[in-house]
Every structure is written in C-alpha cells, then in structure tokens.
Amino acid sequence: MKTTKMLLGCALFAVSLGMSQAYAQTTLRMTWYSDGNEGEVMSDLLRRFEEQNKDIKVVLDQVPFKAINENLPVQLAAGQGPDLARVADLGGVARYMLDLRPHLKDPAYFEANFGPFLEWMRVPGDTSSIPGFMTQLTLTGPFVNKTLFEQANVPMPGPKATWEEWAKAAKDVAAKVQAPFPIAIDRSGHRFLSLAITQGAKLFNEKGEPAVVDEGFRRGAQLVFDWHKNGVMSKELWGSVAGTAYRGANDEFKNAQVVMYESGSWQIGQFDKTIGDAFDWVAVPTPCGPANCSGMPGGAALVAIKTTQHPKEVALLMEYLASDQVAAEFYERSLFVPGHLGIAKKGLEYKSASPQGKAALKVFNEGVSQLSPVANKLQGYVHNRVIFNAVISRLGQAIAGEASLDEAYQRIESDVQQQIAERTKK
Amino acid sequence: MTLTSKTSPVASPAPVGGLAQSRGTNPVLKLVSRIIDWPMAGLQRLIGERRMPYIFLLPNLVFFGLFVFVPIAINFVYSVTGGPALFPSERPYVGADQYAYLFECGSYVDPNSCREDHFWRGVYNTLFFSLFQVLAMVGLSLLTAVVLNMKIRGRGFFRAVYFFPVLLSPVVVALIWKWILQRDGLLNAAITGFGGDRILFLAEPGWAMFWAIFVSVWAHMGFYTLILLAGLQAIPADIYEAAEMDATPRWRVFWRLTLPLLWPNLIVVIVLSLIRAVQTFDEVFVLTGGGPGTSTLMVVQYIYETAFSNQVQNFGLAAAASVVLGIVLFALTLAQLAFTQRKSS
Numbered sequence: 001m002k003t004t005k006m007l008l009g010c011a012l013f014a015v016s017l018g019m020s021q022a023y024a025q026t027t028l029r030m031t032w033y034s035d036g037n038e039g040e041v042m043s044d045l046l047r048r049f050e051e052q053n054k055d056i057k058v059v060l061d062q063v064p065f066k067a068i069n070e071n072l073p074v075q076l077a078a079g080q081g082p083d084l085a086r087v088a089d090l091g092g093v094a095r096y097m098l099d100l101r102p103h104l105k106d107p108a109y110f111e112a113n114f115g116p117f118l119e120w121m122r123v124p125g126d127t128s129s130i131p132g133f134m135t136q137l138t139l140t141g142p143f144v145n146k147t148l149f150e151q152a153n154v155p156m157p158g159p160k161a162t163w164e165e166w167a168k169a170a171k172d173v174a175a176k177v178q179a180p181f182p183i184a185i186d187r188s189g190h191r192f193l194s195l196a197i198t199q200g201a202k203l204f205n206e207k208g209e210p211a212v213v214d215e216g217f218r219r220g221a222q223l224v225f226d227w228h229k230n231g232v233m234s235k236e237l238w239g240s241v242a243g244t245a246y247r248g249a250n251d252e253f254k255n256a257q258v259v260m261y262e263s264g265s266w267q268i269g270q271f272d273k274t275i276g277d278a279f280d281w282v283a284v285p286t287p288c289g290p291a292n293c294s295g296m297p298g299g300a301a302l303v304a305i306k307t308t309q310h311p312k313e314v315a316l317l318m319e320y321l322a323s324d325q326v327a328a329e330f331y332e333r334s335l336f337v338p339g340h341l342g343i344a345k346k347g348l349e350y351k352s353a354s355p356q357g358k359a360a361l362k363v364f365n366e367g368v369s370q371l372s373p374v375a376n377k378l379q380g381y382v383h384n385r386v387i388f389n390a391v392i393s394r395l396g397q398a399i400a401g402e403a404s405l406d407e408a409y410q411r412i413e414s415d416v417q418q419q420i421a422e423r424t425k426k
Numbered sequence: 427m428t429l430t431s432k433t434s435p436v437a438s439p440a441p442v443g444g445l446a447q448s449r450g451t452n453p454v455l456k457l458v459s460r461i462i463d464w465p466m467a468g469l470q471r472l473i474g475e476r477r478m479p480y481i482f483l484l485p486n487l488v489f490f491g492l493f494v495f496v497p498i499a500i501n502f503v504y505s506v507t508g509g510p511a512l513f514p515s516e517r518p519y520v521g522a523d524q525y526a527y528l529f530e531c532g533s534y535v536d537p538n539s540c541r542e543d544h545f546w547r548g549v550y551n552t553l554f555f556s557l558f559q560v561l562a563m564v565g566l567s568l569l570t571a572v573v574l575n576m577k578i579r580g581r582g583f584f585r586a587v588y589f590f591p592v593l594l595s596p597v598v599v600a601l602i603w604k605w606i607l608q609r610d611g612l613l614n615a616a617i618t619g620f621g622g623d624r625i626l627f628l629a630e631p632g633w634a635m636f637w638a639i640f641v642s643v644w645a646h647m648g649f650y651t652l653i654l655l656a657g658l659q660a661i662p663a664d665i666y667e668a669a670e671m672d673a674t675p676r677w678r679v680f681w682r683l684t685l686p687l688l689w690p691n692l693i694v695v696i697v698l699s700l701i702r703a704v705q706t707f708d709e710v711f712v713l714t715g716g717g718p719g720t721s722t723l724m725v726v727q728y729i730y731e732t733a734f735s736n737q738v739q740n741f742g743l744a745a746a747a748s749v750v751l752g753i754v755l756f757a758l759t760l761a762q763l764a765f766t767q768r769k770s771s
Contacts (some may be wrong), residue, residue, distance in 0.1 A: 024754035070734050070735055071734075073739060074512065074734065074739070077510075077511065077513075077739075078512050078513075120583040180609060183454050232628070234626075234719060235626060235629040235630075236609060236626060236628075236629045239629050239717060239719065240628055240629050240714070240715065240717050240718055241714070241715030241716065241717040241718075241733070242714075242715055242717040242718075242719065242720045242722070242723045242727070243544070243716060243720070243723070243731050244714030244723075244731070244735065245715050245716070245717075245735075247715075393544075396719060397719045397720060398716070399719070400631060400717065400718040400719025400720075400721065401631070401719065402547075402631075402720060402721070403538065403721040406535075407538065411543070414541075420739070422508060422509065422510070422743075423741055425508045425509035425510070425518060426509060426518060
C-alpha cells in the first residue's frame with residue numbers, strides 16, 4: 001500500500017512537471033514611465049501581444065520619470081536592468097542598449113520608419129544598430145490660456161510673433177486678470193535651449209564640439225534673467241529648486257494661473273484629459289527670435305537592453321509594437337506626435353482627442369518643419385544632458401542672485417568640459 | 427552555561443551545563459543546552475576563556491562589517507577612482523584627484539572661487555543650518571522641558587503634543603509645511619486675509635533657510651525635549667526644597683542648580699542634534715529642493731545629486747565628498763563619546 005502511494009505521488013509529480021514545461025513562459029520586464037495615458041494604452045497592447053504569443057509574458061513596471069533618469073542608469077550599469085525600457089536620455093544610456101538586428105525579421109522596416117531617430121540611440125561611431133523605436137516624438141512649444149486673453153481683452157500675438165511680443169502680451173493679461181505666472185517655462189535645459197536657439201545660439205563649434213555660450217545663447221539667457229526681474233516669470237519655478245532639478249508648471253497651467261506655458265507636445269494628452277472645459281487652451285507655434293522660430297525636438301524610445309536573456313522574444317515584442325497598425329493605435333490613443341515616419345506621413349485622426357487637443361497636435365506637427373539644424377544636432381548629441389544640466393543649474397543660480405550672468409556663463413563652459421571629461425574617462 | 431568555569435566537568439555526559447540546569451525539567455531546552463554546551467566547551471578549551479566574548483560578538487560584527495565597514499571601504503575605493511563605470515574594477519585609478527578637485531579653491535571663505543562651488547555652498551549652508559538649528563533646538567527643547575516639568579494643567583496632553591511630530595516621516599513633515607508655505611498656502615492665506623502682501627517663502631533665499639531650520643526644529647524638538655525632561659525628573663526634589671527654604675530666587679535656582687545638574691543631558695542633546703543637523707537631507711530636500719539657487723543645498727544633497735541625480739553620475743566625486751563628511755561626523759561622534767565618558771566618570 002505504501003509503495004503504491006509513493007508511486008502514485010511520483011507519477012503525479014512527473015505529470016505536473018510535464019504540464020509546467022508545456023506552459024513554460026518567457027517573462028519579459030519592461031520599465032515604463034508615463035506623461036499621460038500611454039501606460040494604459042501600452043497595457044492593452046501588451047495584453048493583445050500575450051494573447052497572440054502564449055509563451056511570452058510581459059510585466060510592465062510603471063515608474064516615475066525621475067526613476068527613468070536617475071535609477072535606471074544605475075541599474076543598467078550594474079547589469080541589473082529590465083529587458084526593455086522606455087527612456088528619454090537616449091544618448092546617455094545608448095551604451096546599454098541591445099542591437100536587435102540579428103533578431104529582427106525585417107530590420108529595413110525599422111530603418112525606413114525610424115531611421116533619423118535611431119541615430120539618437122547610438123553610441124558615437126555606431127551607424128547601424130537598431131536598439132528600438134520611438135514611442136513618441138516630442139517638440140517643445142508653448143500652450144496659452146486663451147480664456148485669460150479673452151477675459152483681459154488683450155489680442156493674442158500672431159504666429160510669427162517674437163518672444164518679446166509674447167512676454168509683453170502675457171504680462172498685460174496677467175496684470176488684468178491677476179494671474180501669478182505671465183510666462184512659465186519648464187525648469188529644464190532642454191526647454192531653455194529652445195528659446196536660446198531662436199535667439200541664434202549655435203552651441204557647437206566648427207569641429208562639432210560643445211561651445212555653449214555665444215551671442216545667441218547670451219541673448220536667450222538675458223531674456224529669461226530679465227523676465228525674472230520684471231515679473232514676466234516668477235521665481236517660484238526656476239528659483240525654487242537647486243541644481244539640475246526639473247520643475248514643470250503643469251499644475252499651475254491646469255489651475256489657470258499661467259498665461260503662457262512653454263513646455264512641449266507630451267503635455268497634450270494630460271491637458272486634454274484634465275482641463276476639460278474649465279477654460280480654453282491652445283498650443284501656439286514657438287515664438288520667434290532673430291535666428292528662427294524653432295522648438296527643440298526630443299522624445300522617448302522603447303529600447304532593448306543588452307543584458308536581456310531573451311533577445312529573440314524582445315525582438316518579437318518590438319516588431320509587434322513598432323508595426324504600422326499597433327504603433328498607429330499607440331500614438332493615436334496616447335495623443336502623441338508619431339515617431340514613425342510612415343505614420344507621420346499618412347497622418348493620424350486622434351479620434352479620442354477633443355477639438356482643442358486635435359488643434360494642439362496639428363500645431364506641434366507643423367512645428368517639426370520649423371526645426372533648426374542646431375536643435376536637431378543638439379538632440380542627437382550624445383552628451384546633450386551634460387549641456388542641459390550645466391545650463392539649468394547655473395542659470396538657476398544667476399536668477400536666484402547667487403551669481404552674475406557672466407559668472408554663470410563661465411561655470412556653464414567649465415561644467416560641460418569637466419563633466420564630459422569625467423563621462424568619457426576610461 | 428559552564429563556559430565561565432574552566433573547572434566544570436563539561437565533558438561529562440551528565441547535564442552539568444548551567445543553562446541546562448537553569449532550564450529545570452523542560453526536555454527540549456535540556457536537549458538544546460546539551461547540544462550547545464558541548465561545542466562551546468570545546469571551543470572554549472581551544473581558544474581560551476578570555477577570547478570567548480568575541481565569539482559571541484562575531485555574528486553582530488559580521489553584519490556590521492558587511493553593511494557598514496565594507497560599504498565604507500568601497501566608498502573609499504570609489505573616491506580614488508574616476509569615470510562613469512559602476513564596478514570598481516572598471517574604474518581607472520585617479521589617486522587623490524577627486525579630493526584635490528573638491529578642495530581647489532582661491533579662498534575657502536568664498537565658494538565662488540572654488541572649482542566645485544556647489545560642494546562649498548553645501549558646506550557653508552550646512553554649517554549655517556547646523557549652528558542655528560542646534561541653538562534653536564537646544565534652547566526651545568530646554569524651555570519646553572522646563573515648562574512640561576512644572577505642575578501645569580494638561581501636562582500629559584502637552585507632552586504628547588510636542589512629541590507627536592517626531593513620529594511623522596520627515597517627508598510627510600516637509601510636505602505639510604510646503605503646503606502651508608506655498609503661494610496659495612495657509613500662511614499666505616492668513617497674511618492676505620489680514621491685508622498683507624503675499625510672501626514667496628520658498629522662493630526667497632533668506633526665508634527658505636529660515637523655514638528649513640524652523641521645520642527641522644518643529645519636527646525633532648519633541649525627542650530632545652523628552653531627553654531633557656528625563657534629566658529634569660532625575661534631579662532630586664530635596665535640592666529644590668533646600669533652595670526654597672533659603673528663599674533662593676527661581677532664576678538663580680535655574681542657573682545654579684537646574685542647569686549644572688542637567689548639563690550631562692544637555693551635552694547629549696547638543697551632540698546628537700549637531701550630528702543630525704550635519705546629516706540633514708530629507709526634510710530640506712522635499713521642502714525647498716535645495717533652492718532657491720543653492721541657498722538651502724546641504725552637503726548630503728550635493729552628494730546625492732552628484733552621484734545619482736545629475737545623469738552624469740560622478741560617483742568618484744560624490745564618494746570623495748562623502749568621505750569628507752564621514753570624517754566630520756566621526757569627529758563629532760568622538761566628541762560625543764568623550765563627553766559621555768566624562769559624564770560617566
């Protein structure tokens with residue numbers, strides 16, 4: 001009897017082992033951050049992918065944007081990263097990305113549709129790897145509270161208006177309607193440099209090396225500095241935190257405290273959902289400077305990580321998500337400017353967007369044609385975060401009264417030099 | 427156990443172990459103590475009775491070493507290496523370059539003249555913060571302890587009230603005060619309600635430092651008050667009775683009796699609050715983010731941002747700064763030990 005029981009137990013164990021083998025799944029971990037609803041959209045898409053590929057399970061780890069910029073690089077450096085991650089500092093983490101070409105069925109599809117953006121994901125010297133695709137192409141640009149303009153009875157400046165004209169109009173509006181923030185600009189080097197590029201900042205010398213401070217840069221810095229002095233910008237944003245800390249004014253804009261908010265296309269989904277019909281808001285073309293009316297491009301990409309144990313499965317997932325139909329659904333439902341050339345050419349309807357959201361997306365899509373070569377070069381530069389950080393940290397100090405603008409310029413140059421040297425030390 | 431006596435017949439199979447005997451007739455404990463007694467007695471014979479305490483300290487020492495001494499050593503290794511790599515083996519040796527970079531200053535009293543000015547701004551802000559925070563902390567804690575030691579109505583309630591903030595997470599404390607101090611916060615609502623002008627408390631350097639100190643004192647005062655209250659209650663009542671019989675004025679009693687007798691507790695409070703002030707990070711970071719500019723940037727925040735938040739991740743420089751901070755904290759700890767030992771003797 002005892003022997004029979006033992007044999008029966010062994011048989012059951014063997015059967016269960018066999019069954020578990022039959023249903024063995026590869027689990028992929030994807031680290032993801034969201035600006036709006038794109039996390040929900042991605043969850044939906046992943047669920048469908050799992051239905052089609054029963055042997056692959058994808059765990060979506062949703063983290064704050066700060067974790068993507070601060071924790072993920074440390075994880076990656078320690079070799080403890082996920083299989084895939086959505087990243088914004090493309091150049092900064094390029095060395096941890098996996099070239100998917102050997103595992104992709106059709107690498108040419110990626111080249112054809114994401115070609116110009118793939119360069120942003122490559123380490124210097126690499127001209128051919130395909131680590132992933134753009135989940136969104138972003139463009140900096142301003143949002144304006146139209147209702148405040150109407151209440152103040154101040155006409156909104158036209159499409160080719162300068163930064164100075166917008167500043168004057170926004171200040172007039174703020175004074176009449178008692179809004180605390182005439183102009184708010186995200187405390188971010190990326191956003192400031194968009195303004196500086198319109199003022200003629202070149203940022204690189206003839207050799208292609210960073211030469212951040214020039215006449216155009218100074219003009220941009222002086223504008224922002226003066227705006228803090230004369231009340232066009234409040235110290236609460238740029239002056240309220242130290243170092244390289246990002247500080248946005250989303251909440252202030254949503255609460256109708258900001259007349260004009262220089263941020264970017266990634267805010268559309270959020271504004272469309274949360275502002276509703278509380279007030280009318282519009283996206284307007286980037287104000288012009290003496291040089292151009294360019295915004296700064298940017299974006300986030302979903303990339304494969306070198307340390308993955310499942311490159312084939314990662315490639316399969318990447319192919320699914322980057323395919324025309326799935327990518328189009330993702331961009332459309334997330335209200336993102338597509339980072340897929342084919343889809344961008346066809347255009348998207350953005351069915352879920354309100355008329356305000358659709359209009360804003362149109363403005364940003366049109367802004368792509370206004371991009372200056374300097375802006376594109378800066379976005380593709382592998383150490384661009386070093387420049388963004390140095391600029392925001394030192395200008396912040398000048399605005400807080402700790403240093404003069406000239407001292408800030410010197411520090412920006414020396415910070416960039418020192419940090420690039422540290423970053424490239426071998 | 428029989429470990430302290432070399433003459434105990436530990437090899438005997440009989441339950442002669444002290445532990446075994448002390449556990450009476452519990453068979454499980456008897457068995458356990460027999461099992462322990464045998465190897466312990468053997469070990470004691472092997473290494474000698476005087477070394478046995480170290481065996482008992484060993485488990486703790488291993489954990490302490492693993493999670494304190496090893497990280498300190500790794501941190502030191504980072505401080506003499508450079509580059510962006512994470513693993514020490516992949517980082518090039520740079521000697522004292524990181525320290526030299528930190529200490530490269532035209533004048534140490536002017537952070538602007540220093541190559542790494544943010545570090546020195548952090549140092550000066552931390553010094554300023556520590557000085558005023560400790561003064562305020564000790565003064566207010568003493569005052570509160572003296573009042574709470576009096577026979578006042580609702581004494582128990584007030585003791586709980588003053589201690590309550592200590593139970594809160596520093597992040598919660600900072601967020602509460604941030605809401606109070608922001609543009610449309612409670613304080614500005616009160617000020618504008620009384621016809622005053624709105625003040626941007628967290629956007630003006632002077633105000634930001636004031637509130638950083640205030641919030642820190644508010645959050646931790648209860649703990650130090652408790653230490654001082656215990657000290658006050660330990661002072662014999664007959665001393666005060668004698669002073670009362672001599673008709674000594676109350677301020678004189680305080681200066682000549684209470685304060686000297688409370689001095690050992692005060693020293694503990696001063697040293698503990700000083701160490702805590704030098705280590706300050708969480709509350710100030712959440713409240714002001716180190717701004718405006720760098721006016722409330724503390725050394726610990728500088729270290730954190732240099733290592734993790736700048737996206738350039740200068741681990742070497744951050745490690746060098748933390749070694750410097752570690753030396754300062756070590757000196758403060760030695761001072762505390764010295765004072766405590768003097769108190770004991």
